[in-house]
Amino acid sequence: MSAITRAEVAHLARLARLDLAEDELDHYAEQLDVILTSVARVSEVAADDIPPTSHPVPLVNVTRPDEARPGLPRADALAAAPAVEDDRFRVPRILEEEE
Amino acid sequence: MSTPLERDLIRQSAATLAEAIAEGEVSAREVTQAHLDRIAEVDGDVHAFLHVDAEGALATADAVDASRAAGDALGPLAGVPLALKDILAMKGVPTTCGSKILEGWRPPYDATVVERLRAAGIPILGKTNMDEFAMGSSTEHSAYGPTRNPWDLDRIPGGSGGGSAAAIASFEAPLAIGTDTGGSIRQPAAVTGTVGVKPTYGGVSRYGLVALASSLDQAGPCTRTVMDAALLHAVIGGHDPRDSTSIPDPMPDVVAAAARADVRGMRIGLVRELTGEGYQAGVEQRFREAVEILEHLGAEVVEVSCPHFEYALGAYYLILPSECSSNLARFDGMRYGLRVGDDGNASVEEVMSLTREAGFGPEVKRRIMLGTYALYSGYYDAYYGQAQKVRTLIQRDFEAAFAQCDVLVSPTAPTTAFRIGEKVDDPLAMYLNDVATIPVNMAGNCAMSLPVGLAPEDGLPVGLQVMAPPMADDRLYLVGGALEGALRDRWGHLLIEEVPSL
Numbered sequence: 253m254s255a256i257t258r259a260e261v262a263h264l265a266r267l268a269r270l271d272l273a274e275d276e277l278d279h280y281a282e283q284l285d286v287i288l289t290s291v292a293r294v295s296e297v298a299a300d301d302i303p304p305t306s307h308p309v310p311l312v313n314v315t316r317p318d319e320a321r322p323g324l325p326r327a328d329a330l331a332a333a334p335a336v337e338d339d340r341f342r343v344p345r346i347l348e349e350e351e
Numbered sequence: 352m353s354t355p356l357e358r359d360l361i362r363q364s365a366a367t368l369a370e371a372i373a374e375g376e377v378s379a380r381e382v383t384q385a386h387l388d389r390i391a392e393v394d395g396d397v398h399a400f401l402h403v404d405a406e407g408a409l410a411t412a413d414a415v416d417a418s419r420a421a422g423d424a425l426g427p428l429a430g431v432p433l434a435l436k437d438i439l440a441m442k443g444v445p446t447t448c449g450s451k452i453l454e455g456w457r458p459p460y461d462a463t464v465v466e467r468l469r470a471a472g473i474p475i476l477g478k479t480n481m482d483e484f485a486m487g488s489s490t491e492h493s494a495y496g497p498t499r500n501p502w503d504l505d506r507i508p509g510g511s512g513g514g515s516a517a518a519i520a521s522f523e524a525p526l527a528i529g530t531d532t533g534g535s536i537r538q539p540a541a542v543t544g545t546v547g548v549k550p551t552y553g554g555v556s557r558y559g560l561v562a563l564a565s566s567l568d569q570a571g572p573c574t575r576t577v578m579d580a581a582l583l584h585a586v587i588g589g590h591d592p593r594d595s596t597s598i599p600d601p602m603p604d605v606v607a608a609a610a611r612a613d614v615r616g617m618r619i620g621l622v623r624e625l626t627g628e629g630y631q632a633g634v635e636q637r638f639r640e641a642v643e644i645l646e647h648l649g650a651e652v653v654e655v656s657c658p659h660f661e662y663a664l665g666a667y668y669l670i671l672p673s674e675c676s677s678n679l680a681r682f683d684g685m686r687y688g689l690r691v692g693d694d695g696n697a698s699v700e701e702v703m704s705l706t707r708e709a710g711f712g713p714e715v716k717r718r719i720m721l722g723t724y725a726l727y728s729g730y731y732d733a734y735y736g737q738a739q740k741v742r743t744l745i746q747r748d749f750e751a752a753f754a755q756c757d758v759l760v761s762p763t764a765p766t767t768a769f770r771i772g773e774k775v776d777d778p779l780a781m782y783l784n785d786v787a788t789i790p791v792n793m794a795g796n797c798a799m800s801l802p803v804g805l806a807p808e809d810g811l812p813v814g815l816q817v818m819a820p821p822m823a824d825d826r827l828y829l830v831g832g833a834l835e836g837a838l839r840d841r842w843g844h845l846l847i848e849e850v851p852s853l
Contacts, residue, residue, distance in 0.1 A: 256724065264720045268676060269683070270711070271704035284721060287778055291665040294737045297744065304739030305746060307566045307596075308552045308795020309821070314595040328459040334690035343685050344699045 255288040256281065360385040361522040362848075365431045365579040368525060372430040375419065379412035379430025383474045386432050390476065390523045393853040398498050399508075399518040401437050402445045403477035408432055411474040418472070427606075428582055429472035434524040436515050437478035438485055439570065440559040441465050444475075448561050449483040449493040449511075452682050452689045452710030462559020463591045464528060464570050471586045476524055479514030483712045484679065485535055485563045487511050488784035491775045492714040499771070500543060501850055502811055506768040509539030509784075515573045516543040520850060526583050527573040532563050533667055534764075534788025536571050537800035541763035541814025544802040544846045546580045546831070547573045549788075551821045552795035553598035556591030564674035565596075567792045575847050577801060577831040581609035584824070600822065608825035612832025615649035619830070620756030624660040625787045631766045633806025637813040638762045641803040644837050645760075645830070655755060657748035662741045663790045668782060669725045669738035670793075676722030679715070682707065717778060746794045753820045758830055761787050763800040763814035791818055799827040801835055802846040812846060 258281040265272040265280075272280070326339060335342040360368070360382055371377045387405050394400055415430040435441060438448050440458035442465075447453045461469070468475060482492035490498040490513030500508040501521040508517040512529035516539030519527050529536035531549035540547030548571045555570045562568060572583035584605045591597045621642060626635060646652050684690035684706035685699075692705035711719070725734040752759055764784055774780040791798040800814040815834070819826040839845055 260724075261720065264723045266704075268719045268723045269680075269700065269703045269707050270716055270719065271701075271708040272716070273708075276716075280717060280720060283717060283778055284724070287668065287717075287721060287782075288724070290779055291668045291734075291738075294662050294665045294669065294741050295733060297659065297662055297737070297741055299737065299740035299744065302740040302743050304736060305742040306739060308746075308793070309596065309598070311596070314592075316592055324459055329686075331459065332456055332687035334684060334688070335693065341686055344693050344695075344697055344702045346699045348698065 254285045255292065256285050361389045363525065364576045365428060365525040365574060366576070366582060368431045369428050372415070373419070373425050379415040379474065380409060382430060383408050383412040383432045383476070386476055386524055393521055394523060396499065396504055396853055397501060397517050397521045397523070398496060399434065399479055399514045399521065399523055400477045401447060401480050401495055401514070404444050404475060407444065408474035408476050411469070411472065415472040426471040428526070428586060430474065431526060432474040432476045432524055433468060433526040433528065434477060434479045434515055434518040435465070435475050435528050436512050436530055437481055438530055438561045439464055439528065440561070441475065441478070444478065446478065447495070448485070449481040449495060450710065450712070450715070451494045452706070454689065456688055460559065463556035463593060464587050465559065467587050473526070473586070479512070479518055479527065481514055482511035483715050484561070484675070485511040485530060485532055486675070486714045486718055488534070488538055488781050489774065490514060491771060492712055494712055497771055500768045501853060502544065502768065505770055506811070507542070507771055509542040509768065511535040512539045512573065516540055516545055516547065519543070519545045519573050519575055520847060521853060525575065526579065528570055528587070529573045530560060530568060530570045531792065532567045533671065533792050534785040536573060537788050537798060537814070537816060538764045538784055540573060540800040542768040542812060544812030544850065545573060545575055546577055546799065546801045547571065548580050548584060548799045548827060549791060549797060550584060550588060551598070551797040551824055553596050554602055554797065554822070554824065555588050556594040556597050558591055558593040562678040564671045565678065566674060567671065575845065577828060577835045578609045580799070581605040581828050598822065603822065603825035605825050605828050608828035609832045611829060612836055614645055614830055614833045617650045617758065617829070618756045619645055619650045619652045620655035620752050620759040621652060622660070622752070622759050622761045623654055623656045624658070625761035629765050629783065629786070630762055631806060633808045634762050634766060634813050637804040637806060638815055641815050641834060642760060645834060648833050648837055653756065655752045655759065657752055657790070659741060659744040659748050660790050663745055663793055664782060664786050666738040666741035666745070667789045667793060668721070669734050670742065672718040672722030673725045673735050674722070676719045676726065679719055682710065742793050745790050749790070749794045749796060749820070758826050759818040761816050763787060763816040767806050767809055767811035767813060787816060795821050797821065797824045797827060799831050801831050803834070803838065804846065805849070
């Protein structure tokens with residue numbers, strides 16, 4: 253039984269914002285299936301009563317004094333932008349076209 | 352008449368070069384220029400560098416020479432040039448992470464590691480090649496073509512930091528910075544006959560280090576000697592208020608440990624699960640011989656078992672993709688980097704999808720989708736949740752082992768360098784290269800790889816890994832320094848001096 257289908261890979265690609273080509277879907281479906289079947293071995297470990305670890309050192313919130321410091325100048329922030337308009341990042345339309 | 356030092360500046364250790372610069376035997380400019388000349392001579396074959404910043408490196412060298420002339424005290428590595436992995440932000444210098452999605456991006460700021468290198472007067476020669484966003488074990492997943500192993504140009508230099516390791520092994524630089532998420536400093540060190548250290552998680556600031564998996568990533572030194580690694584470790588390490596996971600406690604004195612280089616009375620644990628099946632015969636042989644030397648030097652060697660290590664690879668390939676699918680969501684083509692398909696009609700989501708499809712290579716896409724899958728609500732408990740529990744069990748295995756031993760040892764990588772192309776489209780075979788290095792990242796420990804000989808069957812370098820508990824980085828240098836010294840006495844030179852000339 254395969255761990256993942258081609259249709260699931262297409263769905264993953266949509267969620268991950270990857271416009272995969274048809275031949276890539278076939279290729280990744282095969283490879284992700286092999287990888288997932290292998291990594292699924294973690295389920296063999298009896299770990300019901302084991303707490304999860306998300307981080308190697310205990311995470312604590314770190315704060316600093318709220319002192320004003322210079323920020324990144326606007327020109328520097330915009331220098332690497334793919335598109336700029338009126339001193340702002342220009343982005344494609346964010347709403348679907350009206351009916 | 353020139354002294355041997357002047358004739359062969361590129362073959363000296365960083366410590367020797369720093370001393371010669373401080374004594375005025377040679378200028379920082381001459382040292383930097385010698386390495387730039389070497390890069391021009393051999394990097395066409397090796398391809399360790401994605402960008403060379405000759406102007407910036409020489410300006411730093413000149414500043415060091417001016418400081419010396421003015422009678423200022425110089426730092427311990429002042430004027431000794433370095434190669435920087437292309438995953439650390441360096442102001443005004445291209446930073447690509449080996450990816451097309453960041454081609455031509457020049458960061459508007461310096462990473463903390465870069466700030467500290469600059470403050471130490473270390474000229475930065477350029478940016479080194481890597482697997483795209485540090486995903487890989489061969490540097491073949493770079494969007495800009497593979498780096499080649501100086502021991503055999505048909506073979507891989509390891510990865511993801513193959514560029515940094517190859518720069519060191521081909522005498523293009525005496526110092527380099529790598530980053531290690533699952534072995535990307537140590538495995539390249541092993542297959543190129545060089546030294547690489549993954550410091551304790553939180554020991555070196557991650558500010559300005561482009562994130563792959565934030566709970567695993569750590570920058571560290573790549574060098575040809577253990578002392579050079581300690582000197583560089585001391586420059587880049589220590590608390591940084593800009594990284595919330597940076598450890599505030601003072602770091603151990605790694606330079607003193609490298610100088611002491613003594614294992615007498617230490618208990619060294621040989622990890623049973625990190626030998627045997629899957630390990631090349633010549634790798635095992637050189638590893639066993641090195642362990643015998645450590646015993647001879649006065650260490651007590653015992654075998655220990657870490658039963659959950661066999662699940663580390665599986666847990667890692669769930670945790671890492673989960674973190675990376677989230678971290679790499681920032682590459683959306685809006686504020687910097689590549690943008691594709693913005694025709695004035697396409698929506699922002701369409702442009703993002705076209706940009707990421709065009710900008711990311713196959714391994715990055717594989718891992719992003721794997722992570723997206725592992726974090727699916729329906730599968731979360733079975734995959735990501737279970738992997739996090741395995742992570743706890745790996746930490747407990749380490750705690751139990753370190754209750755009996757001061758350090759643990761294993762081969763760094765199961766094989767010597769393989770041929771370019773051999774595993775590039777077989778993800779599982781590629782992932783197995785990191786089977787011995789991954790447990791350390793999962794637990795946040797520190798570890799070093801150092802060369803212990805050439806495998807008899809193929810004449811390629813073998814690395815031994817030393818592992819120590821968090822914030823016990825000094826133990827790596829005690830063991831590494833002692834073993835390196837004993838091997839140098841036996842061979843009459845360092846292993847790297849046997850590398851074929853390019």
